[in-house]
Amino acid sequence: MAKYPFETIEPKWQKFWETNKTFKAVEDASIPKDKRAYVLDMFPYPSAAGLHVGHPEGYTATDIWCRYLRMNGYNVLHPMGFDSFGLPAENYAIKTGTHPRATTVANINKFREQIKAFGFSYDWDREISTCDDDYYHWTQWIFLKLFERGLAYEAETPINWCPSCLTGLANEEVKDGSCDRCGSQVERRNIRQWILKITAYAERLIEDLDGLEWPESVKAMQRNWIGKSEGAEVSFRIAANDKAGDRGETGDELLIYTTRADTLFGATYMVLAPEHPLVAKITTAGQKADVDAYIEAAAKKSDLERTDLAKDKTGVFTGAYAINPVNGAKIPIWVSDYILISYGTGAIMAVPAHDDRDWAFAKKFGLPVIQVVASEAEWAQKGPNGDYSAEPSECTPADGRAVNSPGFNGLGTQECIDKMIAWLSEKKIGRKATNYKLRDWVFSRQRYWGEPIPLVHCEKCGIVPLKESDLPLKLPEVETYQPTGTGESPLAGIDEWVNCTCPACGGKAKRETNTMPQWAGSCWYYLRYVDPKNDTAFADPEKADYWLPVDLYVGGAEHAVLHLLYSRFWHKVLYDLGLVSTKEPFHRLVNQGMITSFAYQRKNKSLVPTDEVREVPGETDAFEEIATGERLERVIAKMSKSLKNVINPDDVIRDYGADSCRMYEMFMGPLEVSKPWSTQGLIGVSRFLERVWALSERPMTDGPATDRSTPAAEGLTRLLHKTIKKVTDDTASLNFNTAISQMMIFTNELSKAEAFPKALWAEFVKLLAPYAPHLGEELWERLGNGGTVAYESWPKYESELTVDNTVTIVVQVNGKIRDKFEAALGTDKAELEKTALGLSGAVKFLDGKAPKKVIVVPNKLVNIVV
Secondary structure, three states: OOOOOHHHHHHHHHHHHHHHOOOOOOOOOOOOHHHEEEEEEOOOOOOOOOOOOOHHHHHHHHHHHHHHHHHOOOEEEOOOOEOOOOHHHHHHHHHHOOOHHHHHHHHHHHHHHHHHOOOOOOOHHHOOEOOOHHHHHHHHHHHHHHHHOOOEEEEEEEEEEEOOOOEEEOHHHEEOOEEOOOOOEOEEEEEEEEEEOHHHHHHHHHHHHHHOEOOHHHHHHHHHHHOEEEEEEEEEEEEOOOOOOOOOEEEEEEEEEEOOHHHHHHOOEEEEOOOOOHHHHHOOHHHHHHHHHHHHHHOOOOHHHHHOOOOOOOOEEEEEEEEOOOOOOEEEEEEOOOOOOOOOOOEEEEOOOOOHHHHHHHHHHOOOOOOOEEOHHHHHHHOOOOOOOOOOOOOOOOOOEEOOOOOOOOOEHHHHHHHHHHHHHHOOOEEEEEEEOOOOEEOOEOOOOOOEOOEEEEOOOEEEEOOHHHOOOOOOOOOOOOOOOOOOOHHHHOHHHHEEEOOOOOOEEEEOOOEOOOHHHHOOHHHHOOOOOOOOOOOOHHHHHHHOOEOEEEEOHHHOOHHHHHHHHHHHHHHHOOOOOOOOOEOEEEEOOOEEEEEEEOOOOOEEOHHHEEEOOOOOOOEEEOOOOOEEEEEEEOOOOOOOOOOOHHHHHHHHOHHHHHHHHHHOOOOOOOEEOOHHHHHHHHHHHHHHHHHOOOOEEOOOOOOOOOHHHHHHHHHHHHHHHHHHHHHHOOOHHHHHHHHHHHHHHHOOOOOEEHHHHHHHHHHHOOOOHHHHHHHHHHOOOOOOOOOOOOOOOOHHHHOOOEEEEEEEEOOEEEEEEEEEOOOOHHHHHHHHHOOHHHHHHHOOOOOOEEEEEOOOEEEEEO
């Protein structure tokens, strides 16, 4: 048996596909809309580390599906590109002086070479890179459209500041109070920023999720991030401070948002965010020093730290009071960092009896607690005339009946909310309101390696956009990439670039020196793929209409909020401008699971690098640390350089071939599930392909694929049709692991035959080709065919041949299996009973006794009761 020569086969077919542009997509108007498919992978950031085995998992899945669709007559667009702006290349430039573009281009070349080695069927003529001038020309153009519609604005705003990266971060880029990029503790800093008004689209971003075929978990994450709630805005007037107990007013108002207007009578104090503009105005002279010190300390904390429910509550009294609008009570105004200026109005009314955070704060600072909601059980016990005046012994945030709320007592929670909002509206001191947790998107970065923002600052005209004819505004060549640390990017120090002429008046002006975040280029890249060489528009509308929306989008779940939310926002803006015809960019989303690896854990839960571990001699699946002899537990963990358990796909392709790697990653388990890499599993799949290669060298007959001339031939024919059905159904539903299992079953049975029809083998080769495309092409050619198998018709099955005409009948005696036999499908009960009673296994355990009862389940079993 000749060895499967993947080392020569794979480069041969990769060259064929590239030379013949086998997978080039063309907008053929004769192909109906329902026979077009736009299949997209989340494009990679070209890091210096190169491709890892996690990348090809999703890429292989989409490639199999694309190849399957082409063989079913679909016109398929399947592109690839690179998300090439971003901090890593710039940080490397800061360390080495190497231009970020040089690093990025080198990394892209490496990525491209690695991706092509897998034989993915991308249309490489459509490759894009977000850092190319002809690409970010249109990123800047879209930004100008946002600016023209008032969706991009400049503001001094508190932002997350990374003291290591020396740049501002969006909330989404902060994880557990640390920079998602470098891990440094994030600070709060007021800085001039460009901000995109994503909040203007909050409602549509929620509503349009319903029509998408996305994982429910991702939809839930987006809904939670947007955070819609229904409630009321209520106005509290600020009391004058000149006389204790005086109910006079200063004329200032404090606007709060609450989802529980029914609890207004229980508001015993108010809390402002440290950044609230009223803090400075209302703080008394006696409290000013304490308040200023508190504000300074709060500025050093991240939003996550400030809102951590487990942390001890801190705060300081302003010396000022507000007047509760429902009862005229004078209540103190405090400042606390658990209130964020970015949520609601940056101020709350505190109802400690029914809110856990307010309760903890009130107890710490000795503030009053008034019960205004009774549980249904308490209401049933005390009734409407009961005494509810005692201070509660615990916080009770649940719904119930209103108490201590004159005019509203006894009402259920929702009814009380509705009537309270109506009363507030009537008195013109409040109104029904909808609130969102979603904040506008901080779009500025104080770095060099990003898209320049195409605006200038003119003393006479203000902020002026560049003319479209002046795009792209290119990055200047610089000698240093070091961030200034002052809130300005390295661009600010390049006078010859910064100083310019105002596009409106022709006077002196200065360019905007902030750059766009990495998310900018990835917001719309799926659109550029449909027309990547267009130099007059981001895409021809006819081509966009031809392909959009993306039919299948595959990538990691880590992008559930960030990239997907931003892309949807930009797409909706373009839809409103009439530039795209679909409301959503991605119709169906699939998140592939993570490929993990084995690691080895000590008793103290610390992990040991794999090269410091050995198997315990003479034992199976037992491991120990070489240095200490300590027994270790084998666990599943993320691949990590420090643990020496990273799998390099280049090594896998060198040793086993790309087709083996592709099929193994699909065979590991369901696409959406995380699973550990096992070299033994890879070897098993490699052996399967070796067996397929060996079968191709067997004698083949000229008989039909549906040969039923002998029982053996009919058995193979039936197995082929079952395999076609199983592989068809599983490929269509992305259940690739079970499709591969069925192909293995087929080849195992086929290997028992000394010869088989060439036509039968050809059908199997077509099933295999999307999964192992290099081998599929080679086997197709060895069958005497020219060209490529990629556009051959997908095999069809006959339903009749996918159903067994015989079944195995299990024979039980008193419920225990004692024998079995084959019977024709549909054999009647009497015949099954007769056959069962005559079998040796039944006779032996009947032991001469007459059956009390015989239970027959057609096509399944006969149970004899004695």
